[in-house]
Amino acid sequence: MANGRDDSHHISGPTEKCGVVGVALGDRDAARPLYYSLYALQHRGQESAGIVTHDGFQQHSHVQMGLVGDAFSASDLDGLNGQAGIGHVRYPTAGDVTKSCAQPFAVSFKSGSLGLAHNGNLVNADELRDELENFGHAFTSTGDTEVIAHDLARNLLEEDLVRAVKRTMERIHGSYALTIMHDETVLGVRDPEGNRPLCIGKLDDGYVLASESAAIDTLDGELVRDVRPGELVVLEPDGSGFDSYQLVERENTAHCFFEHIYFARPDSVMNDTLVYEVRRGLGRKLWEEAGVDTDVVMPVPDSGRAFASGYAEAAQEDDASVEFAEGLMKNRYVGRTFIMPTQDERERAVRLKLNPIKSTVEGKSVTLIDDSIVRGTTSNQLVQLLREAGAEEVHMRIGAPPIVAPCYMGINMATREELIASDKSVDEVCDTIQADSLSYLSIDAVSEVLEKSRSDLCLGCVTGEYPYDIDGEETDRDISRPVVGADAPADD
Ligand SMILES: O=P(O)(O)OC[C@H]1O[C@H](OP(=O)(O)OP(=O)(O)O)[C@H](O)[C@@H]1O
Ligand SMILES: NC(=O)CC[C@H](N)C(=O)O
Numbered sequence: 001m002a003n004g005r006d007d008s009h010h011i012s013g014p015t016e017k018c019g020v021v022g023v024a025l026g027d028r029d030a031a032r033p034l035y036y037s038l039y040a041l042q043h044r045g046q047e048s049a050g051i052v053t054h055d056g057f058q059q060h061s062h063v064q065m066g067l068v069g070d071a072f073s074a075s076d077l078d079g080l081n082g083q084a085g086i087g088h089v090r091y092p093t094a095g096d097v098t099k100s101c102a103q104p105f106a107v108s109f110k111s112g113s114l115g116l117a118h119n120g121n122l123v124n125a126d127e128l129r130d131e132l133e134n135f136g137h138a139f140t141s142t143g144d145t146e147v148i149a150h151d152l153a154r155n156l157l158e159e160d161l162v163r164a165v166k167r168t169m170e171r172i173h174g175s176y177a178l179t180i181m182h183d184e185t186v187l188g189v190r191d192p193e194g195n196r197p198l199c200i201g202k203l204d205d206g207y208v209l210a211s212e213s214a215a216i217d218t219l220d221g222e223l224v225r226d227v228r229p230g231e232l233v234v235l236e237p238d239g240s241g242f243d244s245y246q247l248v249e250r251e252n253t254a255h256c257f258f259e260h261i262y263f264a265r266p267d268s269v270m271n272d273t274l275v276y277e278v279r280r281g282l283g284r285k286l287w288e289e290a291g292v293d294t295d296v297v298m299p300v301p302d303s304g305r306a307f308a309s310g311y312a313e314a315a316q317e318d319d320a321s322v323e324f325a326e327g328l329m330k331n332r333y334v335g336r337t338f339i340m341p342t343q344d345e346r347e348r349a350v351r352l353k354l355n356p357i358k359s360t361v362e363g364k365s366v367t368l369i370d371d372s373i374v375r376g377t378t379s380n381q382l383v384q385l386l387r388e389a390g391a392e393e394v395h396m397r398i399g400a401p402p403i404v405a406p407c408y409m410g411i412n413m414a415t416r417e418e419l420i421a422s423d424k425s426v427d428e429v430c431d432t433i434q435a436d437s438l439s440y441l442s443i444d445a446v447s448e449v450l451e452k453s454r455s456d457l458c459l460g461c462v463t464g465e466y467p468y469d470i471d472g473e474e475t476d477r478d479i480s481r482p483v484v485g486a487d488a489p490a491d492d
């Protein structure tokens with residue numbers, strides 16, 4: 001892969017992406033709110049978790065491998081002093097899966113301290129790293145996040161904070177949603193294409209930045225709005241407000257449609273729409289485009305659920321007799337990501353994760369609804385399982401288009417060779433998973449339900465054409481240079 005990581009140990013599926021948070025509060029420490037909000041974003045990354053705070057005099061940092069609940073003890077949190085801070089949960093896409101690449105990345109330099117948390121993936125990290133090394137910067141990790149931190153540190157030697165961020169944004173290419181701490185000031189930055197999500201929330205005594213609004217809910221806050229593509233948000237250190245700077249503008253965005261399909265929590269609001277409702281809408285569309293008459297409609301838990309509820313609702317409007325059943329039970333102790341080196345173990349893991357309730361399928365024709373097929377491990381296994389449990393027919397309906405190409409923007413979706421649909425027609429995939437029929441949702445339906453034109457979405461994984469300049473890949477647009485925005489605070 002372009003990002004150089006070894007994908008071979010992931011069980012199945014498009015695995016997680018990172019989550020970032022930042023808070024500035026009036027008169028209490030930031031550590032616990034950061035910890036709770038990272039808990040709310042745990043689904044986005046499970047390899048490491050970290051928090052960096054600043055107490056007005058010095059920076060405090062605690063970063064550990066593992067889940068949020070295991071990475072911090074009460075005394076770790078007590079040691080993270082200060083009313084402002086940032087946090088991160090990591091699913092690695094660039095660099096080692098070791099503590100050296102865990103985030104937030106923290107450095108102290110001539111003009112102050114810097115902490116940086118990144119969700120996304122740069123496509124020109126190697127180039128920038130070489131350049132910075134030639135200027136004498138010494139790197140301690142192999143990831144792309146440290147490149148952003150060093151570039152910003154360098155720019156801060158010559159520019160004020162806003163101009164330094166702008167200069168870095170003009171140099172880094174790819175996807176990024178960042179929370180940054182410069183001394184006790186917390187910043188949020190979203191890439192000019194808006195590929196990765198970031199939103200602003202208001203608390204009783206401060207402000208919060210987070211990858212998903214579910215983290216704001218956890219803190220009993222209110223979603224203010226999404227950070228705009230190319231925008232820098234600077235939180236007042238006393239929690240009294242925030243300033244906004246539109247630093248870089250592009251003609252088109254490149255929102256990741258997969259956030260809405262799979263990654264985000266269904267209870268998060270993105271692009272002003274509840275993810276759950278988008279998934280239900282996609283499910284309804286799936287019935288319209290590719291409905292099949294069966295006795296039962298059944299979701300593949302977890303992320304197939306909302307799709308199946310929309311699909312079944314639309315199906316029932318047309319034919320009241322069709323039943324909706326939760327016929328697959330998920331073992332709640334098996335997470336999304338699994339360290340499984342062989343296909344045999346991946347298959348066992350699916351078996352461990354999902355078990356059918358016989359009475360819901362015995363002697364019936366079943367429509368199984370999932371959000372996506374990546375390697376095909378899950379669908380292949382489930383079709384056999386349902387047949388063994390007595391299903392007479394098993395039809396698969398998928399709430400996304402076929403995934404035919406890798407993601408370079410921060411999702412580990414496997415290489416082309418591993419993607420079941422990369423070199424197969426829909427009928428061939430259907431034969432491989434041994435379903436009675438298979439249909440995917442069209443790209444146009446995704447664009448319609450998300451209310452975004454195709455030219456404002458990143459569809460690289462379903463078209464093989466990317467909105468970025470990636471070595472060896474086609475692009476779907478004129479990659480324009482940034483149109484530089486005003487430095488003055490934007491109205492809010
Ligand atoms: O074709 P595959 O390679 O098997 O990947 C596709 C599956 O992976 C994802 O689920 P996952 O198990 O990651 O998580 P979920 O429980 O949140 O749906 C996705 O929802 C599909 O079910
Ligand atoms: N999943 C992500 O967003 C990863 C962020 C960054 N590229 C890293 O690997 O640490």
Ligand SMILES: [Mg+2]
Pocket residue numbers: 013300301302303304370378
């Ligand atoms: Mg799934």
